[in-house]
Amino acid sequence: MFNEEGVLPLLAHRLRATLDGLAEPYEVVAVDDGSTDGTPARLTGLRADWPQVRVLRLRRNSGHQAALLAGVFRARGAYVVSLDADLQDPPEVIPEMLRRARAERLDVVYGVRADRSRDTVFKRWTATGYYRLMRRLVGKQVPAQAGDFRLLSRAVVAALRDLPERAPVLRLVVPWLGFPSGEVTYQRAERAAGRTKYPLSRMAGLAAESVTSFSAAPLRVATWLGLAGVAVCGVLLVVAVAAWAAGATVTGWPSLYVAVLFLGAVQLLCLGLLGEYVARIYTAVQARPAYLVAGDTADEQAGDTVGDRASGSPVELADSLR
Structure with missing residues (x-):
């Protein structure tokens, strides 16, 4: 999350109701990607009555993909679900992802946007063009209309750690790994609050990064x-x-x-x-790291200072918690 203080109360309400309903042990790793508004204070207040919340603060705004990577590498569960804070991807889909992963022995379950009618025409057109291009360059294993809302098993997380790339584009790297995968469809909603953090310039940058990362x-x-x-x-x-x-x-x-x-x-x-x-x-x-961790409440509870002394690669940062 980056400057998402407006959406945090609604996110916490919907996410907690969904996860508590699983009757499973869980943690919520809230990655604060260098927010400059009231997001850190709201997260501190959120932890007061929701003990499963764990706040991972990055030293500066490192970007969406780097923040996702930080959360995935630091998460400790048998399954890891990545979710943006804007609630365009509904957390209520998580139980279905977990059910499919266990029932069908899948290592990856993608959240696929079956309906993007609430997006602008320009957004739908550019998204369609992006996925069509990626499928042509990377292969048919890249699911169409699947963003960064996905479930990963611990085996996939371990494989991501072993990659030498500094800042991989997860929506392309994860399909490339070749683990058994499935899909769960949902209707993409409008942003619950605040404004988009992905303007045209960032979308163009993601497209350029995706192409140059995976194809000559x-x-x-x-x-x-x-x-x-x-x-x-x-x-x-x-x-x-x-x-x-x-x-x-x-x-x-x-x-x-x-x-x-x-x-x-x-x-x-x-x-x-x-x-x-x-x-x-x-x-x-x-060889600069994609992100630097300023603090992790899990480390603070354990009396450790791993987050403050982190200076290696993202893989080394994650390995320090093994």
Whole structure:
């Protein structure tokens, strides 16, 4: 959660009623992704009468995927369910996820949005395009319209810990692992309170991160664009020689202008695509953790200070709690 003080009372009411109804031991790991509003204070108050709540505070706003990773790695249950705080994904679906996982021996159960009619037309259009692109690049194992609302078994969490990636895109990495999986459908609701934390810029960033994390196809696109540019230049060369032989050579600045613009655009596009992958290499070489834990109430209760001294990779942060 990031600046979600407005939705916390309703989230707590619905989530607690759902989890208490399971008659199972559970914990709620509330990942505070560097909130600057009253979210931390509300979480402190929430813990006073809901002992199963555990607050994991990150030192700064690390981003949605990093916060999800922190929660998944720190969770201690046999099954881990990730859920955004905005209540667009209903917590009432969790019992059905758990039932299917146990009955069918599934390691992953995806929450699939069967109806997105309450989203804007633009949101539905871009989401459809994103999942279509991801399924083409990664494979059919990526479920369409499945976001970050999912159930994972302890085996999947262990496999995620073993990955060398600094900040994997979970909605693509989890299907790629190949564990037995199923789906539970639900109707996506409107945000219960507050405003979206995923504007167009962040959605575009997630799409770019997803593509460059899982495919070298953009580099091949650059290659094909370069070949197309060479072919066009060859045609223009033949036309120029033919015009010279026919004595029809005149100053043709429009054709020259278009050719220069086309070649320049192709070169810049290719450089940009290469830059995306070089940036990923640079980030990997730096080996900075995707998130830093400022505090974990579970550590405080145990008299430990693991969260305050955490400085390694996300995998090392999680391993410290094994």
